[in-house]
Structures are given as C-alpha cells and as structure tokens.
Amino acid sequence: MPGFEIFGEEEKRQIADVLDTGVLFRYEFTEQRRGIYKVREFEEKFAAYTGAGHAQAVTSGSAALKVALTALGVGPGDEVITQGFTFVATWEAILEVGAIPVFTEIDTTLNMDPDDLKNKITDQTACIIPVHMCGSAARIQQIKAIADARDIPVLEDTAQSVGARIRGQHLGTFGTCGTFSFDPVKTITTGEGGMVVTNDPELHRKMMEYHDHGHDHVINPGGRGGEGRSFYGFNYRMMELQGAIGIAQLAKLDSMLAAQRKNKNRLKEAVAKIPGVTFREQIDPHGDSATFLAFTLSDANHRKKVGTVLQEHGAAAICWAENTWHFYRRWEHLLGERTLVNNGWPFAAGGKRRFVYDPQDLPQSASLLDRTLVYPISIRMSETKLKDMEAALEKASQV
Ligand SMILES: *Cc1c(COP(=O)(O)O)cnc(C)c1O
Numbered sequence: 306m307p308g309f310e311i312f313g314e315e316e317k318r319q320i321a322d323v324l325d326t327g328v329l330f331r332y333e334f335t336e337q338r339r340g341i342y343k344v345r346e347f348e349e350k351f352a353a354y355t356g357a358g359h360a361q362a363v364t365s366g367s368a369a370l371k372v373a374l375t376a377l378g379v380g381p382g383d384e385v386i387t388q389g390f391t392f393v394a395t396w397e398a399i400l401e402v403g404a405i406p407v408f409t410e411i412d413t414t415l416n417m418d419p420d421d422l423k424n425k426i427t428d429q430t431a432c433i434i435p436v437h438m439c440g441s442a443a444r445i446q447q448i449k450a451i452a453d454a455r456d457i458p459v460l461e462d463t464a465q466s467v468g469a470r471i472r473g474q475h476l477g478t479f480g481t482c483g484t485f486s487f488d489p490v491k492t493i494t495t496g497e498g499g500m501v502v503t504n505d506p507e508l509h510r511k512m513m514e515y516h517d518h519g520h521d522h523v524i525n526p527g528g529r530g531g532e533g534r535s536f537y538g539f540n541y542r543m544m545e546l547q548g549a550i551g552i553a554q555l556a557k558l559d560s561m562l563a564a565q566r567k568n569k570n571r572l573k574e575a576v577a578k579i580p581g582v583t584f585r586e587q588i589d590p591h592g593d594s595a596t597f598l599a600f601t602l603s604d605a606n607h608r609k610k611v612g613t614v615l616q617e618h619g620a621a622a623i624c625w626a627e628n629t630w631h632f633y634r635r636w637e638h639l640l641g642e643r644t645l646v647n648n649g650w651p652f653a654a655g656g657k658r659r660f661v662y663d664p665q666d667l668p669q670s671a672s673l674l675d676r677t678l679v680y681p682i683s684i685r686m687s688e689t690k691l692k693d694m695e696a697a698l699e700k701a702s703q704v
C-alpha cells in the first residue's frame with residue numbers, strides 16, 4: 306500500500322541536498338540554493354510521469370482540492386457533486402469554499418454511479434468530483450461526457466490512485482484537473498503534501514498564484530516583495546524537504562505498483578474460492594494500482610460471517626460501511642451540521658439552513674458497502690503472511 310514501506314537511502318540523499326544548502330523555501334534565496342529547486346523539480350517530474358501539462362504542488366491532498374475548486378471559481382451558491390463513498394476531505398473542501406456538497410450513489414466500480422450523477426445535476430452544479438477510490442478508476446470517460454454536455458468542469462480526486470491508468474492514460478488527467486495526496490498512508494508519501502495536475506495553463510496560473518498569497522511569480526528587479534498580484538490568495542506552499550522526498554518516492558512508484566500487483570493477484574485467487582463472491586468492477590484491470598483488493602459477498606449476513614472468520618484467523622479485512630471516515634451514513638458531523646462557526650456557516654446562512662442531509666440517503670451504496678470487504682495490499686508481504694492469509698480465506702470459504 307504505502308511509500309513508507311520503502312523509505313530508504315534515496316530519500317535520505319534527496320533530503321541531504323536540501324540540508325546542504327539550508328534553503329527550505331521553494332522560492333527566492335537564489336544564490337544560497339545553488340540551483341536546487343526540489344519542489345519545482347518534483348512538479349516537473351510529476352507532470353512528466355502523469356502526462357499532464359502542468360503540476361502544482363501544495364501542502365496536502367485536502368489543500369489540493371481547495372486550491373483546485375477555488376481556481377475553478379467555485380463558491381457560495383454553487384453545488385458540487387461527489388460520491389457518498391470517499392474520504393471526508395472531499396466534501397470538507399467543498400464546504401471550505403462555501404459550496405454545497407451533493408452526493409451520488411456508487412456502483413460496482415465502488416466509485417461514482419454515472420446514472421445517479423445525471424439525477425443530481427441542477428442549474429447550480431458548478432463542479433463534479435468523481436473520486437478514484439482505493440487505487441481503481443471511476444467511469445471517468447462516461448462522467449466526463451455527461452459533464453461536457455452541460456459544460457461543467459470535472460475535478461478528479463485521485464488521492465488514493467496515483468499511478469493508476471486507463472489504457473495507459475493516468476487517472477487525474479481525464480478531467481479539467483486532478484488532485485493527489487502524499488499523506489503518510491498514501492501510495493507515495495512526503496509526510497504531508499498534495500498535487501494538482503491540469504492541461505489548462507490559465508487554470509494552472511490561478512492555482513500557482515492563489516496557493517502563494519496571490520504572488521504572480523513574474524521576475525522583477527525588486528525581488529519577491531515587488532511581485533504583482535491579480536487577486537488575494539492564501540498559503541498552501543510545499544516545503545523543499547517534501548519536494549525532495551517526493552522526487553525519490555516518485556522514482557520508485559512503478560516498481561511499487563508491480564510488487565503490489567503480484568501480491569494482489571495471489572490473494573485474489575484465494576478470495577475467489579469463497580462461494581458467491583464477486584470482485585469490484587475494473588474499467589481497465591491492467592491499470593489498477595493494486596493498492597486494495599475489494600470483494601463483495603451475496604448478502605450482508607454472509608459478509609459478516611466471512612469477516613468474522615477472517616478476523617479470528619488473523620486476516621481481518623476492512624468493511625467500509627462500518628468505517629466512520631469513508632461513508633456518508635457514518636458522517637454524523639456532516640449529517641448533524643456541526644461547525645465551529647457561531648452563525649452556523651456553511652450549513653446555515655442568515656439564520657436559515659442551506660441544505661438538509663437525510664441519513665437514509667444512498668441505499669444502493671449502503672447495500673454494496675455492507676456486502677463488501679477490502680484488503681489493503683502492501684508492497685512487502687512475506688511468504689508466511691501470504692500463506693496465513695490464504696489459510697484464513699480457505700476457512701472463510703467454508704462458512
Ligand atoms: C487522503 C485523501 C484526501 C486528502 O489528502 P490529505 O493529503 O490527507 O489531506 C482526499 N481525498 C481522498 C479520497 C483521500 O483518500
């Protein structure tokens with residue numbers, strides 16, 4: 306699953322370059338840095354790797370979503386559609402820009418259901434955020450076509466799927482822009498960090514300026530203090546140390562994915578022996594980043610039995626319906642409209658509620674997730690570990 310497993314000499318060497326110059330800031334310090342620009346280099350390499358025209362590094366995957374939404378011009382009064390199975394950061398970012406999150410069902414891809422997306426689009430829809438959950442693609446081409454027909458931008462939340470592709474094209478590059486996360490449990494990590502990619506130079510310019518207080522980064526004799534600005538921004542700048550680690554991690558990504566695919570295929574064979582089991586639908590099985598193995602049982606009762614046996618035999622799997630961070634019905638702080646803002650914003654404005662979430666919404670997603678179990682796949686899984694898991698799965702196939 307994550308880059309922390311293979312943190313090593315390459316990362317240390319990259320960090321040493323930065324420590325040798327003592328320049329931790331991505332801009333300025335021209336003489337002292339001796340030509341070393343790690344964040345810029347990471348951006349260039351990330352863009353080249355994914356095949357995107359531009360990449361903008363930021364402080365986190367959450368910040369990447371907010372910076373992208375802001376640059377797309379999304380704000381109060383707008384609705385943004387995402388799926389009810391994602392990490393909370395996706396809708397937090399929507400609320401952060403003052404817009405209203407609208408949730409779709411997921412389908413057998415465990416990602417956005419394009420049919421339900423059509424039901425949820427209104428005149429207020431300002432952006433659509435499909436999430437490529439757990440290393441595997443949403444029906445992004447279908448979603449993009451629906452959005453294009455209505456001239457709505459698509460932001461792909463690719464936080465969990467760096468390196469995943471559909472017939473060679475990287476997830477995150479199908480939409481108007483795509484965001485990535487490098488937090489400690491993601492496939493490549495910089496401790497904290499994120500990236501937005503886009504082919505649109507104007508959108509990239511807005512993101513670059515916004516993430517740095519509006520600095521226009523046009524060289525001028527007065528230096529950084531004398532740069533111009535077209536609008537106000539905020540600070541979501543990545544540090545040089547993070548950029549350095551990112552360069553080392555990115556160089557290892559393809560070999561990490563290859564190792565995960567091997568481990569995943571092996572476990573998949575063992576899971577396939579469970580009667581009635583089906584696997585998550587893959588748009589392109591070869592492009593899956595293999596960070597997770599998701600399998601679905603015929604009913605919730607069977608899922609519970611299988612889950613219990615696996616747990617008893619030391620091979621516990623995750624049930625996302627029970628996990629409190631990833632599924633709509635478990636987000637009591639969203640459903641309960643809990644905010645620190647005294648006047649109730651963003652759930653209320655002018656003393657009125659802006660929207661209401663029904664805890665019984667998304668029955669199709671609930672039914673799917675209730676029947677589904679998921680294994681995170683590691684890069685390093687010992688023969689003993691794999692054998693133990695296979696034995697547990699053998700037991701589970703008998704309940
Ligand atoms: C991790 C994650 C994020 C947020 O990334 P951070 O770097 O942790 O802020 C956003 N969306 C999804 C789907 C994620 O899994």
